[in-house]
Amino acid sequence: MSEEKCLVSQKPYLFAHTHMKRVLILLLAGLTLSIAAPLWAQEEGSAIATLSKVEGYVEVFSEAKSKTRRGREGLMLFAGERVNTGKNSKVTVEFRDGSTFRLFRKTDFLIEEGIEQQTRERSFKYQLSMKLGSLHGRMKRGMQRTRLRTPTAIVGVKGTTVRITETSKGQATIGLSEGKIEVTNAVSSIELKAGQWLPEIGRTDELDEKISKLPNLLFLKTEEYELDFSDKHSKQLFISIQMEDSQSGKMTKRTGPVRLESEYYSIKMPNQVFLDAEGFIRFPIEIDPPRMDDPEFNGLIQIRANMDDIGFDDVGEGMMVLRVVNGQRKRSLFIDPKNDRIEKR
Numbered sequence: 406m407s408e409e410k411c412l413v414s415q416k417p418y419l420f421a422h423t424h425m426k427r428v429l430i431l432l433l434a435g436l437t438l439s440i441a442a443p444l445w446a447q448e449e450g451s452a453i454a455t456l457s458k459v460e461g462y463v464e465v466f467s468e469a470k471s472k473t474r475r476g477r478e479g480l481m482l483f484a485g486e487r488v489n490t491g492k493n494s495k496v497t498v499e500f501r502d503g504s505t506f507r508l509f510r511k512t513d514f515l516i517e518e519g520i521e522q523q524t525r526e527r528s529f530k531y532q533l534s535m536k537l538g539s540l541h542g543r544m545k546r547g548m549q550r551t552r553l554r555t556p557t558a559i560v561g562v563k564g565t566t567v568r569i570t571e572t573s574k575g576q577a578t579i580g581l582s583e584g585k586i587e588v589t590n591a592v593s594s595i596e597l598k599a600g601q602w603l604p605e606i607g608r609t610d611e612l613d614e615k616i617s618k619l620p621n622l623l624f625l626k627t628e629e630y631e632l633d634f635s636d637k638h639s640k641q642l643f644i645s646i647q648m649e650d651s652q653s654g655k656m657t658k659r660t661g662p663v664r665l666e667s668e669y670y671s672i673k674m675p676n677q678v679f680l681d682a683e684g685f686i687r688f689p690i691e692i693d694p695p696r697m698d699d700p701e702f703n704g705l706i707q708i709r710a711n712m713d714d715i716g717f718d719d720v721g722e723g724m725m726v727l728r729v730v731n732g733q734r735k736r737s738l739f740i741d742p743k744n745d746r747i748e749k750r
Contacts, residue, residue: 448559450541452481452482455528456478457479459478460496462476466487468487469722485711487515490508490512500519501529502545504529504545506533510715513537514539524586532552533552534554535569535571536556540570541566544565557577557607558590560588566711566722567581568581568582568717568718569718576605578603578604579597579606580602580619581720583599592610593611595613597616601619602616602618618651621648623648624647626645635731643688643690644657646663646680661679662677662713663678664713666709671692673688674724675686704728705728
């Protein structure tokens with residue numbers, strides 16, 4: 406075979422070989438991108454909390470990226486990020502399980518770690534710290550375990566409503582409205598129960614000598630506690646809130662802002678009201694009938710009230726429960742003996 410014929414016969418091979426090399430390079434590039442994309446997506450999707458109810462100037466600092474962002478409504482938060490509130494600022498940190506921390510002015514709050522645990526029931530584990538400032542926390546019952554560190558103490562919380570303040574003097578104040586928590590400092594550890602508080606504790610204080618009853622609480626009342634929605638019309642109620650001495654029941658004359666909260670989806674009420682000089686406020690709310698197709702509604706409407714500022718760790722949260730009657734869709738049991746099945750309809 407001549408040299409010219411040999412070269413001609415090798416051209417298809419050379420072309421195929423070159424083409425295969427290009428394809429291989431493209432495949433490797435695509436594989437690299439396909440690997441990098443999920444990592445990027447995972448990083449972007451690993452937000453464990455968001456900001457809400459932002460008031461005033463709030464900063465979010467990422468220690469990993471050495472980057473500061475301005476706090477705004479809906480801003481996603483990641484592990485390792487620090488939230489700082491200004492001197493006239495407040496913000497709520499909402500975690501994925503529904504737990505919330507309301508940060509008051511001049512608070513330094515760090516999300517050290519947040520893990521969604523792969524158990525039979527969805528659960529979360531949070532590691533948090535507060536270097537300075539004051540907060541009100543409400544943790545979802547049965548869904549999470551939270552550990553919050555301050556320079557003075559370590560607080561283990563689970564399904565509770567708690568207020569914590571850490572001062573620049575190295576003292577912490579902890580008040581508990583609901584549930585129970587474990588508080589540990591350098592020399593002792595105790596279990597704090599609902600209605601108790603630890604005022605101005607230090608790192609070396611014997612905690613069992615500091616524990617006492619919360620001095621004050623918010624008392625909520627209305628004229629009607631059972632709501633009949635059989636006429637399908639909204640109901641207007643007047644709610645009264647009075648700050649009271651927890652032992653004597655007498656009014657506590659202190660003014661201040663009160664934040665109102667409810668998980669019921671059809672209620673119209675102000676987000677915040679102010680106690681007058683007598684520690685009292687009365688205001689209207691409007692409640693719409695529950696959705697007829699809502700299988701999760703249990704017939705109870707909870708309204709919570711808590712002091713929305715620093716300096717109120719001695720005031721327990723108030724709660725009122727309203728009961729809905731004749732407002733839910735009537736259900737019946739459908740029995741299918743052939744298939745051995747019972748259904749709610």
